[in-house]
Amino acid sequence: MSTQPPAQADRSFNRPMLVKLVIVAVMMFGFGFALVPMYRAICQITGINNLVQRDATVREAKNTQVDMSRTISIEFDANARGPLGFKPEQRSMDVHPGEVTTVMYEVSNEQARTIQAQAIPSYAPKQATEYFRKIECFCFTQQTLTANQTKRLPVVFVVDPKLPKDVKTITLSYTFFELNTPAAATAGSAAPTASTANPAATSANPA
Incomplete structure (x- = not known):
């Protein structure tokens, strides 16, 4: 009965193991590259990581070629959640693709207390989202409004x-909502005290 020397047996065992490890390493390397387009696709579908981030720098925007042959109608919409007044200073404007443009919104705190608020943008049609690039926007940060304060926000x-030729109108919509709703304070103020619940109890004079 013949047996392999230990060294030869080790080489026979290590060779297929090495091949398997190389295959696994190559597959992991390829999977790492595949994660990048997968992440971009998920972000594009869900809108994650694209809501309140700067879309382009001022320098990039100024270097963009203006397409004077096309005019896009931009419509502005505003919605508020909570004790906020919110509206665009103009409802629409016409722009040329590649043209840097500024629009102003107005938000007001209608309460006698300080409010922390955040605006979230959305676009219609959905395919216009990746072509509408915000350089500066109040939606990039939370906004603090003191009691009865009004702000103009650019x-x-x-x-x-590169916006598709069939898109001729884009609606930019913002929803502004309060972050620090004082629910606990409101609930606490609704509970009557003993004196207000029974005024006679405070006015009674014990014998």
Whole structure:
């Protein structure tokens, strides 16, 4: 009965193991590259990581070629959640793709207390989202409004000239909502005290 020397047996065992490890390493390397387009696809579908981030720098926007042959109608919409007044200073404007444009919104705190608020943008049609590039926007940060304060807030944007030819109107919509709703304080103020619940109890004079 013949047996392999230990060294030869080790080489026979290590060779297929090495091949398997190389295959696994190559597959992991390829999977790592595949994660990037997968992440971009998920973000594009869900809108994650694209809501309140700067879309282009001022320098990039100024270097964009303006397409004077096309005019895009931009419509502005505003919605508020909570004790906020919110509206655009103009309802629409016409722009050329590649043209840097500014529009102003107005938000007001209608309460006698300080409010923390955040605006979230959305676009219609959905396919216009990746071509509407915000350079500066109040939606990038939370906004603090003191009691009865009103602010004028700018949005600086540019429409990418690569916008599909069939898109002639884009609606930019913002929803502004309060972050620090004082629910506990409201609930606490609704509970009557003993004196207000029974005024006679405070006025009674014990014998």
